[in-house]
Amino acid sequence: MANPKESDVLVIGAGICGVTTAFFLARHGHKVTVLERGNIASEASGVNAGGLGGLGWGNNPDLQSYLTAGSFEIFKSLQLDMGYDIEFIxxxxxxxxxxxxxxxxxxxxxxxxxxxxxxxxxxxxxxxxxxxxxxxxxxxxxxxxxxxGKANPTKTTVAFGEAATALGADLRIGHNVEDMNQQTDGSWQVQANQGIFSAKTIVLAVGAWSKPVGDILGIDIPVAPxxxxxxxxxxxxxxxxxxxxxxxxxxxxxxxxxxxxxxxxxxxxxxxxxxxxxxxxxxxxxxxxxxxxxxxxxxxxxxxxxxxx
The missing domain is CATH 3.30.9.10 (D-Amino Acid Oxidase, subunit A, domain 2)
Structure with missing residues (x-):
């Protein structure tokens, strides 16, 4: 039996970026674990106006177009195609x-x-x-x-977490990451307050905490809270x-x-x-x-x- 604390990808943070990353990875067949020190959407992802979209795709879509118009379509699909009530309008x-x-x-x-x-x-x-x-x-x-457009930010984040879990992602709340170390084979070992987790790849989705988490890895992430x-x-x-x-x-x-x-x-x-x-x-x-x-x-x-x- 495989160790349940091993995964292909370990996502740190269960805000909107973390749970959507887990959802799409799981949908593409990856074994994903998400560690969140608090609860889903307990920080900025749960307390905002929920604004979506912007200017549409334009004649030659660039990165900003994909991030805004693309996200608009993903949120729309979450409600209309997948059946989650996120108050999308x-x-x-x-x-x-x-x-x-x-x-x-x-x-x-x-x-x-x-x-x-x-x-x-x-x-x-x-x-x-x-x-x-x-x-x-x-x-x-x-x-x-x-x-x-707009959607309820808390409902949306929770919905993506549920959708990721339905596809096999392991979402764990109350798991505070304390240390991270890369192994000789390139994989990662992550020490949390509730155990040790290992993964081939880690994803940092910690928002305003990017700098202190980056400090654990010895890298400077220029994000200020x-x-x-x-x-x-x-x-x-x-x-x-x-x-x-x-x-x-x-x-x-x-x-x-x-x-x-x-x-x-x-x-x-x-x-x-x-x-x-x-x-x-x-x-x-x-x-x-x-x-x-x-x-x-x-x-x-x-x-x-x-x-x-």
Whole structure:
């Protein structure tokens, strides 16, 4: 009888990247084990707005097209073809344009997208209100992306975990990886708090913990943890129909001068806000969920008003 702690591939982390990796590997006949120190979707994969897709495939799909439009199709198939209820819908997305400088910048961006065969439009506020009645009339307009969608992030991650398990993957929660060592034959031995596991290949799907896990292997993975916050209302009647957001952060980040001593695409320097990264929508149970700030404060889980104003 084979040792149940041996596998072809050992995936560390059971967020959305870990469980989808396990699912596709298992579907292609590989023996897969997933180790997760907490629970499935217990970190960022379970607390986000669930946005999907973007601009469509375009005339010449690149990596970004496959990651966005391709993921959209995979999530769609999970619900429609495999029967998992992940609250997948495809309403499109609206991003607010707040002033004339942003309007000119977004206009040029939309024209560039359209010449490449992507699906993007620039709408006036009046035009936007025809499809989203609560859209603000006090700003110049919105960028509309018809190929955007959303799904419940926790339900989706759990569903992929269940689908991977149904194909034979061994998903173990409460297994914290403490050490990893490569053997002379090229395989790996991984020490967890609940035993030793071996595999021909390991996959790191640990998100914000990539750097400390990389340190175990003696490699520098340039990933920094950032703190994002979301707020939610009590369940309300349907009132927001699109995945919604703001163009403010995209515009500001594009205009910023790169700083080698500071990570890109951050919303705060210390306690000072430098831009607002805002997105969200209304969930299937009626909650209106918005947020998206990125604060460079390490592994800090404490909510604070500075990241929600």
């Amino acid at each position: 495809a309403p499109g997305g609206l991003q607010g344009v707040h002033n004339e400088e942003q309007w000119d910048w977004v206009r040029d961006r939309v024209l560039n997208y359209q010449t490449q065969g992507y699906h993007a439009e620039l709408l006036t506020s009046r035009e936007a209100r025809a499809i989203e009645p609560e859209a603000s009339e006090s700003i110049p307009g919105f960028m509309y992306l018809s190929k955007r 950032v703190k994002g916050q979301m707020w939610a209302t009590p369940p309300m009647p349907p009132s927001i129909y699109h995945l919604s957001g703001s163009m403010e952060s995209a515009y500001d980040w594009d205009c910023q001068t790169p700083d080698a001593n500071f990570p890109p695409d951050i919303t705060h320097r210390g306690n000072t806000r430098i831009t607002r990264h805002l997105y969200g929508g209304q969930s299937g149970n009626g909650e209106i969920i918005f947020g998206g700030d990125r604060q460079l404060v390490g592994y800090d889980y404490t909510p604070n008003a500075n990241g929600m104003k």
